[in-house]
Amino acid sequence: MSKDSTLIFTKTHTQTMQSRRKWIQSFFYLTLITISLYFLQLLILSDRLMVSHHKITLKKHPHLPLRFNSDGTFKILQVADMHYGTGSSRCRDVLSSEFEWCSDLNTTLFLKRMIDAEKPDFIAFTGDNIFGSSTNDAAESLFKAFGPAMASRLPWAAVLGNHDQESTMTRQELMSFISLMDYSLSQPNPLTQDPTDPTKQQVITDIDGFGNYDLRVWGPPGSHLANQTIFNLFFLDSGDRAIVDGFKTYGWIKESQFSWLRGASKGYNQEKHESVDIPSLAFFHIPIPEIRSGPFREIHGEYREHVACSIVNSGVLETLVSMGDVKAVFLGHDHLNDFCGNLNGIWFCYGGGFGYHGYGRAGWARRGRVILAQLKKGKNEWMGVETIKTWKRLDDENLTKIDHQILWTSSN
Ligand SMILES: *[C@@H]1O[C@H](CO)[C@@H](O)[C@H](O)[C@H]1NC(C)=O
Ligand SMILES: *[C@@H]1O[C@H](CO)[C@@H](O)[C@H](O)[C@H]1NC(C)=O
Ligand SMILES: *[C@@H]1O[C@H](CO)[C@@H](O)[C@H](O)[C@H]1NC(C)=O
Numbered sequence: 001m002s003k004d005s006t007l008i009f010t011k012t013h014t015q016t017m018q019s020r021r022k023w024i025q026s027f028f029y030l031t032l033i034t035i036s037l038y039f040l041q042l043l044i045l046s047d048r049l050m051v052s053h054h055k056i057t058l059k060k061h062p063h064l065p066l067r068f069n070s071d072g073t074f075k076i077l078q079v080a081d082m083h084y085g086t087g088s089s090r091c092r093d094v095l096s097s098e099f100e101w102c103s104d105l106n107t108t109l110f111l112k113r114m115i116d117a118e119k120p121d122f123i124a125f126t127g128d129n130i131f132g133s134s135t136n137d138a139a140e141s142l143f144k145a146f147g148p149a150m151a152s153r154l155p156w157a158a159v160l161g162n163h164d165q166e167s168t169m170t171r172q173e174l175m176s177f178i179s180l181m182d183y184s185l186s187q188p189n190p191l192t193q194d195p196t197d198p199t200k201q202q203v204i205t206d207i208d209g210f211g212n213y214d215l216r217v218w219g220p221p222g223s224h225l226a227n228q229t230i231f232n233l234f235f236l237d238s239g240d241r242a243i244v245d246g247f248k249t250y251g252w253i254k255e256s257q258f259s260w261l262r263g264a265s266k267g268y269n270q271e272k273h274e275s276v277d278i279p280s281l282a283f284f285h286i287p288i289p290e291i292r293s294g295p296f297r298e299i300h301g302e303y304r305e306h307v308a309c310s311i312v313n314s315g316v317l318e319t320l321v322s323m324g325d326v327k328a329v330f331l332g333h334d335h336l337n338d339f340c341g342n343l344n345g346i347w348f349c350y351g352g353g354f355g356y357h358g359y360g361r362a363g364w365a366r367r368g369r370v371i372l373a374q375l376k377k378g379k380n381e382w383m384g385v386e387t388i389k390t391w392k393r394l395d396d397e398n399l400t401k402i403d404h405q406i407l408w409t410s411s412n
Helices: 005-056 102-119 136-146 147-152 173-177 255-271 289-293 316-323
Strands: 073-079 122-126 156-159 211-218 227-233 243-245 248-251 280-283 326-331 340-343 347-348 367-377 380-393 401-409
Touching: 005 073, 005 136, 005 316, 073 211, 102 136, 102 147, 102 380, 102 401, 122 147, 122 227, 136 173, 211 401, 227 367, 227 380, 255 316, 255 340, 289 340, 316 326, 326 367, 326 380, 326 401, 347 401
Parallel strands: 073 122, 122 156, 227 280, 280 326, 326 347
Antiparallel strands: 073 367, 211 227, 243 248, 340 347, 367 380, 380 401
């Protein structure tokens, strides 16, 4: 080999070595970048993307309208006072042997078991769904509290109690939020009645409170009542707290709400099919003063606690009596009362405390109420609502059924 050729060889050899090193470096960096991107994607972005994906997902709607089943039944589960905290909030008023392993998750489990056992057509939450002062994130708390209802895909609706707004959302924000949750039929404000043209309905905003609305229940599929309202559910905001003449007291239902209620009730009566009565139920949180003072004709269940109501009597009982269609009212607020009492022909029924983070009584099981409306069967067809029954179930190993009673029977 000549000197020159050796030189050339060395030169090309060095060039090859350099380019290979560059290539290895590039390869190394490329791999590093790919791996980093992969982990970045895995750890951060995928979560973010999922979250934003959830956010843009439209609300899941239940199958509407609400209607009676083909066997002529419509069953409601009433859940009063879940008092949900963060999900891990400790239980109140349970036996000391139960305390260690008891949290909001027991409320969740009870709700799941009730849904499985009763297979209701609809779930009504009557306020103090979350216990505001035990959570720093109302949205998170609502998601957890209503989680089993959303997972069940059953239509559900809620009103507010006096504790729901004690966290990070106002009552208006809570009702808007709840109305946007999956399978929720809750509404912040009611719609105007226009039986002749439902598309002309407008939202009423000059009304006190948030969570005043009504839900119509239609006849069984395929029946001659299939396209009409035969049962109706009113939801009302009974407020939170107020100061009246220097006294601290609870909220109450206001005249603006009665005026909507009367209008809605009249609307149904105009719409009504001649042979079919349209009975209604009402759901709100705070009991009315007559429950404390009134002469009950009958009481079914337990009356264990002083009735905590407003000192203002705004005339709920008078209004309902004059309307005539509301046969029973379902309340919460007093966790140790679980009775139904009849005042002037209308039943007022407590749900009984459902949630473990709310006060209760150790050794006295948490409980929930079931309401069953049944249609009358004529010769060949359904004839409208015939009976409204109720019972409760205790959160024990057998979900024991108690206090079965008939609330209303149609007179025809
Ligand atoms: C709460 O749930 C836990 C776990 O399922 C259970 O062991 C415990 O007995 C429950 N406590 C009450 C009071 O129901
Ligand atoms: C109810 O409405 C549906 C759809 O518009 C129609 O097919 C059905 O015949 C109606 N049934 C009655 C009883 O009017
Ligand atoms: C539940 O039912 C079983 C079987 O009938 C019975 O042995 C048990 O005592 C019941 N438990 C409660 C709490 O009622």
